[in-house]
Amino acid sequence: MTGRVEVDRDGVEKGLASLVLTIVELLRQLMERQALRRVDQGDLTDEQVDRIGTTLMALEEQMNRLREHFGLSPEDLNLDLGPLGTLLPPA
Amino acid sequence: MADSLALTPIALVDLLDRVLATGVVISGEIVLSIADVDLVYVSLRALLSSVSSVRAVTPQPFAPQPIDPVGPA
Amino acid sequence: MTTAGGLWLHAVMRDPDPARLTGLTGVGGGALRAIAAAGLTAVVCPVDLAEFGAEPLRGNLEDIGWVEAVARTHHHVAVELSQLGPVVPARLATIYLSDESVVGLLTRGRTGIDAALTRVSGRIEWGVKAYTSSAPRPTPAVAGSGPGTGADYLRRKRAALSARSEAATAAAACAEELHRALAEVAEASRRHPPQSRGLNPRAASMVLNGSYLVDAARGDRFAETVAELASGYGAIEVELTGPWLPYSFAIVPVEETRDG
Numbered sequence: 001m002t003g004r005v006e007v008d009r010d011g012v013e014k015g016l017a018s019l020v021l022t023i024v025e026l027l028r029q030l031m032e033r034q035a036l037r038r039v040d041q042g043d044l045t046d047e048q049v050d051r052i053g054t055t056l057m058a059l060e061e062q063m064n065r066l067r068e069h070f071g072l073s074p075e076d077l078n079l080d081l082g083p084l085g086t087l088l089p090p091a
Numbered sequence: 092m093a094d095s096l097a098l099t100p101i102a103l104v105d106l107l108d109r110v111l112a113t114g115v116v117i118s119g120e121i122v123l124s125i126a127d128v129d130l131v132y133v134s135l136r137a138l139l140s141s142v143s144s145v146r147a148v149t150p151q152p153f154a155p156q157p158i159d160p161v162g163p164a
Numbered sequence: 165m166t167t168a169g170g171l172w173l174h175a176v177m178r179d180p181d182p183a184r185l186t187g188l189t190g191v192g193g194g195a196l197r198a199i200a201a202a203g204l205t206a207v208v209c210p211v212d213l214a215e216f217g218a219e220p221l222r223g224n225l226e227d228i229g230w231v232e233a234v235a236r237t238h239h240h241v242a243v244e245l246s247q248l249g250p251v252v253p254a255r256l257a258t259i260y261l262s263d264e265s266v267v268g269l270l271t272r273g274r275t276g277i278d279a280a281l282t283r284v285s286g287r288i289e290w291g292v293k294a295y296t297s298s299a300p301r302p303t304p305a306v307a308g309s310g311p312g313t314g315a316d317y318l319r320r321k322r323a324a325l326s327a328r329s330e331a332a333t334a335a336a337a338c339a340e341e342l343h344r345a346l347a348e349v350a351e352a353s354r355r356h357p358p359q360s361r362g363l364n365p366r367a368a369s370m371v372l373n374g375s376y377l378v379d380a381a382r383g384d385r386f387a388e389t390v391a392e393l394a395s396g397y398g399a400i401e402v403e404l405t406g407p408w409l410p411y412s413f414a415i416v417p418v419e420e421t422r423d424g
Contacts (some may be wrong), residue, residue, distance in 0.1 A: 046315070089328065
């Protein structure tokens with residue numbers, strides 16, 4: 001994917017995309033936290049730590065491109081769960 | 092003082108915080124008293140659903156917790 | 165006997181001059197009327213149960229436009245009445261089906277309402293809200309490569325996560341401190357639940373939603389105190405609303421009178 005692609009801005013499609021990407025973003029953030037905890041255990045080699053980091057970095061970059069492809073801001077990726085607050089921390 | 096009360100622009104959310112208190116009451120010959128939670132559920136759904144979005148919305152039980160109770164209110 | 169009319173309760177007062185009520189209209193456009201009992205006066209206006217009865221009310225309360233119009237009128241009337249003396253406003257949509265029911269409210273609730281009128285006499289309410297300060301946006305990741313890039317990324321992420329949780333903790337602590345300091349100088353104080361995100365987009369970061377009862381003569385001094393204290397807290401943004409009628413400290417009806 002290179003740069004921004006004009007997509008149909010119909011509300012329904014954008015709404016669906018934001019819902020799907022919110023879930024993907026949730027998983028990405030969970031993975032990041034998991035990875036940090038794993039690294040904190042202290043038994044990995046420097047190379048292993050670095051590889052985990054670059055993988056997560058690539059994931060974040062992918063996520064940003066996906067998001068921009070649909071014309072969504074970071075704030076658009078979230079779910080309101082009422083009394084439970086929002087699904088993701090504020091952008 | 093009444094002048095400043097009348098002229099200050101008021102945000103709806105701040106006004107509703109105060110006049111909804113713990114809910115709505117209707118009474119009379121027919122007992123129509125409505126459980127606090129039911130009514131506030133209704134009103135909060137209105138307030139939340141007025142913002143159109145695909146987000147899932149669940150009702151929020153409303154339980155004010157006065158830290159400094161001031162007697163019968 | 166069924167009646168198509170209800171009575172919207174606006175407020176309870178001690179002894180307003182009935183002549184001053186002439187010409188004032190309430191919710192639904194009806195004329196204000198006084199119902200006196202037990203040394204108190206309830207100010208009501210007639211409403212159509214087709215719009216304000218239990219069932220239609222449930223529906224209307226789902227309409228934010230309806231709620232807003234009614235709430236603002238209700239408030240406007242309470243403010244007008246406050247010019248005639250101390251007022252205990254009614255909760256939004258407190259509706260009675262007869263004069264006798266209203267008399268019942270006044271006689272059963274007389275002690276509590278009387279105390280409430282004394283409590284709010286000559287006093288106003290200030291609202292103080294506080295939010296976690298907006299965090300500066302983390303610097304976007306510099307696309308790099310080579311050894312150590314991944315480890316750098318992890319360091320940045322770890323720092324961002326702990327900064328966020330530290331900010332939340334600090335904000336909560338400041339809010340608590342601010343509330344205690346204001347409660348000290350106010351006649352009474354009360355914390356409301358956080359506001360609804362549907363009405364206030366900033367609600368997710370709200371850490372304080374307080375109301376403070378203050379002598380009207382000292383109202384400005386209180387507002388200055390809020391500004392002074394707020395400037396000392398970097399972790400929160402403070403917003404002052406008011407002055408309000410003391411809704412948070414005196415409102416009718418009280419729970420005990422709801423016995424049908």
